[in-house]
Amino acid sequence: MSDQTQVNAIPTDLLTLNIGPSHPATHGTLRIQVQLDGETIVNSGCEIGYLHRGYEKQCETVFYQIVIPYAERLNYMGPVHNSNAWCHACELLLGIEIPARAQALRVITSEMGRIIDHCVCIGTNLVDIGALTNFWYMYNYREKIYDLYEELCGARMMVNYPRIGGVSLDAPDGWLEKVKRTIDEMAEAVGDVQKLVERNRIFMDRTIGVGAISRELALSHGVTGPCLRAAGVAHDLRKAQPYWGYEKYKFEIPTAEHGDTYDRTIVRFQEMYESCKIIHQAIDSIPGGPVMVSDHLVALPAKDKVYNTMEGLINHFKLIMHGIQPPPGEIYSATEGGNGEIGFYIVSDGGPKPWRVRIRPPCFANYSVFPKVIQGQMVADAIAALGSINIIAGELDR
Amino acid sequence: MTEREIMDRVTARLGSRVLATYEFRGQCAVTIRPADLRELLAWLRDDPDTNLEWLIDVGGVDYLGYAPGGHDDDDREWRFEVAYQLYSMSKNHRFRVKVAVKETECEVPSIWDMWGMANWMEREVWDLFGIKFAGHPNLRRIMCHDDFQGHALRKDYPINKRQKLTVPAENLLCEKVEWA
């Protein structure tokens, strides 16, 4: 018998290994089960729902404007985009258009959110495959963006900044200039990190060809965002179905070819530069004017009106106690979040509370391909692939 | 193509099999019976004019006690709807197909073999609404734990009725996992 047939003749069983739900590499509460032949994954399966917080049911019990903080906590990597997206969906339902300045402020905050989302995604993914420095470096800049949020509205992470019909506060004096400065520093830092990893032999060996999502698989599973673009599909809702005036800004849709972990990481790097470009253009072209609509059925009256006029007081009271009441109807609104298409499907019965809120989370779709793409790879490859898909349990399980 | 045009095409094709049409703020939807679902979705996907090749979302809605505008004039004869959001990347348009599900029947044909994503989405609808998907390979709970009784997003499920999971953690390494 040859050596190989002797080896094959040894009776071996597959080893079932359970990764998670509490595991450092899962960044949260994911659980992956794999069957191993040696170190190679033969079978894999995922169990989710460990962070199912009943978001959709909870939304049915609160007013439309109170859903804003709930929406933020779906995606804690770049929270602002989700609350912006929720307000956008409500505005679609109400049939109102927000002022141009509010749109620009939403674009700026959302793109900052996208940058810090990618910062943590790349940083933690690199930690998982053995490069700790980048994480500290990236997180430092995340803190700087937090500072900007704090100056804008007082909170650093869960900012609760937008309102239905606009944004809660105008940017303070000099804030926009500060954003530009920080973004420039940030782009430089991102460039440094990119230089550290892009042509790094170890990084390339660990990521090229690992966890590749093919174009067909991505389309069948509804994969969106950087994972789809890494697979070579130049699809971005900011271009395809623009909102908040994205059509005014010049930016590219970065794509790659193979859809593997390396490509996803590089696409995320490129997207951060594109976001920087968008922020610059948005700040340079930001119009003046109000940041809230003037419709008294949607926007709270100014404080001096509340304190000094009877009408203002009643208006305030009505909005707080009886809420915003959109007409009966249903709407599906989609925007491009950090990880892909985040959609809100709202059914309204005309009351102040949504009858049904269904959220279409990008991570849910992105994660459903994960068990397929790690088949035949090593356990360590699965960890590298998981980090680059950037699964956020809050959004996955809702 | 606007959503209105897609809706007109669908009603022209299905005729009286369309139970309801719906238009609001430029978004359109049709409601059909479960039996027509697979045929319609396949046609919308393969027809070169609509080319809705991308399933974006599957979500259930419970209309128990739904009274739009405070008036009890909702004429639905069914309790649930399952909404399929479709998107065409090449044509850049969207469309929504809704399936009417009666409480007594509560079954929809599965489309997991047409779009891989439907697999998990349908499991979620089953878990939270109790709507069965005929032909689904692994229809078990996905969000709530296996001991959970009832379906959480139904309107008659009280929001704070909590159910403890009593199984010890070491038994949770269940063999029921679905291998991809």
Add this chain to the structure above:
Amino acid sequence: MGLEAEIESPFITTRLDEVVNWGRAYSLWPMPFGTACCAIEFMGVVSGRFDVSRFGAELVRFSPRQADLILVMGTITQKMAPVLKQIYDQMPDPKWVVSMGACASSGGFYDNYSVVQGVDELIPVDVYVAGCPPRPENVLGAVVKIQEKISREKVTSWR
């Protein structure tokens, strides 16, 4: 260290509680049981700006068997509850628990069918941290509170 120059004799007399608690308090090994948003803020606590290593608690262990401080960060759902209980049981004594954020402390604004209304239903909690999510300073404050608590403890109380 230069300590020898200060102390003429190579021996010091102290109480066992003092010296053991001193050791325990300033070399906490935290196990981050992060499930949601608060875990991201905890990343802020360990990284450069806030730097929990100034308080001797930077050696983050992901194995409960190597940790003596568990930080429960984020919403605990009914599905996750047995996992948390088991992880706590796996930790060797002495051990302390910080419940970080509104969700872990009380369920937060998720008062619904799937969320455990505070981890104290499952495990004993030493310090609760308010906030949604708490600022990193709050978490550092919790670490200091744990250290104060440790320094009041009796060695013989852990068996």
